[in-house]
Amino acid sequence: MTRSFMFLLLLAVALESSGQIYFANEATNIGVTDHTGLTELGNSLSVADYNNDGWDDITITSGENVPLRFYKNSQGLFFEEVLIDPPILYQTRSVNWVDYDNDGDKDLFVTSDTHGNRLFQMTDLGLIDVTIASGLDTSIQATYGASWGDVNNDGCLDVYISNRTENTSVSNYFYQSNCDGTFTDKTVEAGLANTPELTFCSGFFDFNNDGWQDLYVSNDKFAPNFMYQNNGDGTFTDVSEVSGTKLVIDAMSVTVDDYNADGFLDIYVTNTPDFISTMTKGGVLLKNNGDGTFTDVSEQAGVNLNSFAWGSNFLDADNDGDLDLYVGCSFDGSEGYPSFAFYERVDRDSFSQPVNIGFAGNQKRTHGTAICDINNDGKVDIVAVNNSNEPPFIWNNQTSNSNNYLAVRLQGTISNRDATGARIEISSNGKIQYRVLLNGEGYMSQNSTKETFGIGDANIVDYIKVTWPNGITRTYFDIAVNQTVSFVEDQTLDTNTFEDLVFNIYPNPVNEKLFIVSKEGIDQLEIVNMTGQKVLDFKYLHNRNQVDVSSLSSGVYSIRATLREASKTIRFIKE
Numbered sequence: 001m002t003r004s005f006m007f008l009l010l011l012a013v014a015l016e017s018s019g020q021i022y023f024a025n026e027a028t029n030i031g032v033t034d035h036t037g038l039t040e041l042g043n044s045l046s047v048a049d050y051n052n053d054g055w056d057d058i059t060i061t062s063g064e065n066v067p068l069r070f071y072k073n074s075q076g077l078f079f080e081e082v083l084i085d086p087p088i089l090y091q092t093r094s095v096n097w098v099d100y101d102n103d104g105d106k107d108l109f110v111t112s113d114t115h116g117n118r119l120f121q122m123t124d125l126g127l128i129d130v131t132i133a134s135g136l137d138t139s140i141q142a143t144y145g146a147s148w149g150d151v152n153n154d155g156c157l158d159v160y161i162s163n164r165t166e167n168t169s170v171s172n173y174f175y176q177s178n179c180d181g182t183f184t185d186k187t188v189e190a191g192l193a194n195t196p197e198l199t200f201c202s203g204f205f206d207f208n209n210d211g212w213q214d215l216y217v218s219n220d221k222f223a224p225n226f227m228y229q230n231n232g233d234g235t236f237t238d239v240s241e242v243s244g245t246k247l248v249i250d251a252m253s254v255t256v257d258d259y260n261a262d263g264f265l266d267i268y269v270t271n272t273p274d275f276i277s278t279m280t281k282g283g284v285l286l287k288n289n290g291d292g293t294f295t296d297v298s299e300q301a302g303v304n305l306n307s308f309a310w311g312s313n314f315l316d317a318d319n320d321g322d323l324d325l326y327v328g329c330s331f332d333g334s335e336g337y338p339s340f341a342f343y344e345r346v347d348r349d350s351f352s353q354p355v356n357i358g359f360a361g362n363q364k365r366t367h368g369t370a371i372c373d374i375n376n377d378g379k380v381d382i383v384a385v386n387n388s389n390e391p392p393f394i395w396n397n398q399t400s401n402s403n404n405y406l407a408v409r410l411q412g413t414i415s416n417r418d419a420t421g422a423r424i425e426i427s428s429n430g431k432i433q434y435r436v437l438l439n440g441e442g443y444m445s446q447n448s449t450k451e452t453f454g455i456g457d458a459n460i461v462d463y464i465k466v467t468w469p470n471g472i473t474r475t476y477f478d479i480a481v482n483q484t485v486s487f488v489e490d491q492t493l494d495t496n497t498f499e500d501l502v503f504n505i506y507p508n509p510v511n512e513k514l515f516i517v518s519k520e521g522i523d524q525l526e527i528v529n530m531t532g533q534k535v536l537d538f539k540y541l542h543n544r545n546q547v548d549v550s551s552l553s554s555g556v557y558s559i560r561a562t563l564r565e566a567s568k569t570i571r572f573i574k575e
Helices: 003-018
Strands: 023-025 058-060 069-074 077-081 094-098 107-111 118-123 126-129 143-149 158-163 173-177 183-185 198-205 214-220 226-230 236-238 255-257 266-269 284-288 294-296 309-315 324-329 340-347 350-352 366-372 381-386 393-397 404-411 423-428 431-436 451-456 460-467 473-480 484-488 503-506 513-518 522-529 534-541 544-548 555-563 566-574
Touching (some): 058 094, 107 143, 158 214, 198 255, 255 309, 309 381, 324 366, 404 423, 404 460, 431 451, 460 484, 513 522, 513 555
Parallel strands (some): 309 366, 404 484
Antiparallel strands (some): 023 393, 107 118, 143 158, 158 173, 158 198, 198 214, 214 226, 226 236, 284 294, 309 324, 340 350, 366 381, 381 393, 503 513, 513 544, 522 555, 555 566
16 A cells, blocks of 8 residues: 555544545646636636536627637536637626526626627527627627626616726616516616726625615725615616715625625625725625624624635535635735635634645636536535636535535526526524525626525424515425425415415416416405506405406516505516
8 A cells, every 4th residue: 555545544533533624636637727817817617507417507798719618518528618609709707697588598698808798599499699789788898797786676687887997987887677588778777887997896685684685885096895785666866875885895706695694795805905995904804784784893703805806606515504704815825815715614603714725736827716516416515716727626525514405496497587686595403594695796697596405413404485586585395305306486375474465376487367366355456567556445345355457568577465464575577
């Protein structure tokens, strides 16, 4: 037995017994080997399941004369596909797989700071360029990141485009979906116009839990970050100052998750060392206080990484039910600054940096990072792209312990098909965790839409509560562990939550007659449009009745029923 083999054997035994977090680069072994070219400020990636086969695929942006790369996942092994013919051979910045037309197929949005942005619709013939037909601007705007979210809860995804410009007339742009495959520039009307800045990326998420998607924008070098609160009427208000999120740093990312499991989403923003252009040293963790404000807890939490940091991700590496944090950097460690950082949660509000956790060879110029479960083994892996003609990292999670997991997939029907913006709450052994589905996060990247929860030694998940983007809540009880569960949105009420009033409607969508079903008669029923205007009003309905909605224009409405001072609202689509 050789000395090296004996060492590996002893290491494996030690890892098995201790449950030590451990990651190893498996890129070459699983077929992800091509370089991404030489790109100033680096590349990004998506790890979305673009062919809907249950395995997360990898899409990587690249530099000039290097193709945009598509790696299809075949049960944990990858091979490169040609999905766009002729291939894109110019510099690209970010990629989002997004079902913008709600037809069940993933479409593709590609940004470029040299050749303009392009939207490709997935059809029976493959990806077709529909940028011009969609109404999106095709001019060169120096775009880096793009984030998708349904800001008006009409079931169609809108997009915010981040342009890294200054001293020009080109700022960031917000395009609202018309729900017919086209978009309209609503930047000014929505209150999202600002002076051109060096914007890398942004993120849609509901920071105050009011049911509407807000927006955080990350700016580089001397310009403040912006927090825009969604007013629920198609407009936003700049609350950067009052919310405590107006950072002035070399902001590289918008990484969103509920790291302390208090039900409110927090933000981590990567940064450069203080000698670059900002006096703030290291990354910033903004803790959501639950009252519309945030507090910088970076130093107390121990995550203020002082390096040239880019992509970052919260993940539960050892499935113990606590979110850890990975940060990629473009230093190689020789300059005295870390080449990466991994922080393990040790209690509700603080992290530590464990040793001997692998990541061997992690001394490349890493930029974009994203998380997924490459081989569907219930452990979250990390994919990172590297600049300077280097191949990517596939950090395979090889942590060995007896902890269990549960993975959740969602599909919207009334809400957007991707369920972007949906909130998942699970409870096991009295421990509650939260996740929210985002599209466009970290450093210009896209994480898997499959959310994996570590649940420690629990043998059952007591409940899964899904709050769909339209506000409908559904709760499922007594879920077995160590599996992937999928939920399709429906209009069934959670009777455990609304015991005073149980009613339902069908069909949804509706053309002419909307049927109302309730346990008993309803005192009052009213229908309002998306601006809050009452369009129909009825009194004293029997247990089962019908409402003629043929006079309503096509669109999304809310129907509100009242019984003995209790009320409940359901959204529906009028075709």
